Amino acid sequence: MSVSALGTILGIWAHPDDEVYLSAGLMATARDAGQRVVCVTATLGEHGTGDPVRWPPARLAAVRAHELRASLAVLGVTEHHVLGLPDGGCAEQGEAVVDRLAAIVDQVRPDTIVTFGPDGFTGHADHQAVSRWATAARKRAAPNARLLHPVLTYEFLARWQDVYDRIDVFLADGLPHAVPAAALSLTVPFGDALADRKLVALRAQATQTSGLVTLLGEQTMRDWCATEGFVDAGPVSDRVWASWRPAAGRLPGYAAWDHQC
Template sequence: MSVSALGTVLGIWAHPDDEVYLSAGLMATARDAGQRVACVTATLGEHGTGDPARWPPARLAAVRAHELRASLAVLGVTEHHVLGLPDGGCAEQPADAVVARLAAIVDDVRPDTIVTFGPDGVTGHADHQAVSRWATAAHARAAPAARLLHPVLTHEFLARWQAVYDRLDVFLADGLPHAVPAAALSLHVPFDDALADRKLVALRAQATQTSGLVALLGEQTMRDWCATESFVDAARESTRTWGSWRPDVRRVPDFAAWDHQC
């Protein structure tokens, strides 16, 4: 399957930067081909910092909203919806009400393809997992014929980048990372140099979350590490129950400013 076969694409994510880490190449490729791409972000990631004195929630939310618009503009995406839910508190929101809001957006966009987290939330973050449940329910309610894709990591990708993951606090629950063989993929987005550069620019636009990571890894490593996007059809994903993690005062990841990463 190619990106051109996806038709109109709707991404449903938890925090600003989820969409760019996990699907920037897909979105940019689709937009370049003239396809409609819309994006939903549940929260503005107002607690995504290890320095809350410098970045109180209201200030960080405002800055991250600007960063997200700039990042999406790099990819050619201008259709964007923010649900305004509390960062770190998605799992406590009334699911029926949120699903109804998402279903209304799905009904308006009429996507051929919805892209969102799998049940594991990729990293195990409870916000990611809640968004996965909501998006799955909205898909069933408003667009059951649409393709539902989940981003995944392959065994081959993890083997190549193990040294990077060893340096970072990325996977936040037991049993992760969840990986699949390359043969199980429904879609692998091909990256050339231009698309890899474009994704790096989109990532750097969200500087409150990515500048520290770029400094740590180096720009070339960051670019190459993120120049891979793979997806499976939701029906082929594991139905097991995953552990989850929520930010609190007892545990702050080493890269708290990057705590919603892919």
């Protein structure tokens, strides 16, 4: 399957930078082909810092909103919705959020919805809540839309184990979930130009990424992020997350890149 087969794409994410880490290449490739891409962000990540004195919530939220617009502009994405929900508090939100998302889905009429799998990819409780909401909104407003979840492969994890040894990314026991490369529904083809573009989009969200770029080095950061793979919700996805249960890890919380301000 190619990106061009996805038609109009709606990405539904929890915090600024989720969309760029997990789907920047997908979005840029689709936009370059003339496809419509719409992004929804649940929160502005106002608590995404290890230094709340320097970055009080209101200030960080405002800065991250600017960063996100700049990052999406690099990818050619101009349609964006912010739900304005409390960072770290998505799991406590009620059915009204699904109503709001369903209204957006009905307005956009996507052919494809992209969001976290049930584990939230990193295990973040906000990510898991967004996955549930997006699944429910799709069922209500666009049941025929394709639903894609980003996922890692065993091959990717083996190649980048040294990076994962250096950073604290996954927030619950048993993560990450992974599949063989052959099980992916979609792999985004990355050349040098797309890898560079994704790095620029990542660097635009500097409050979250500058420390990680410094830690890993720009070339390693670029190459590590130049892979995106997705599985369809359905039989393969169900097998990936069949044993998933919210673990007694550090939920809710932030991955290492959220503390690199």
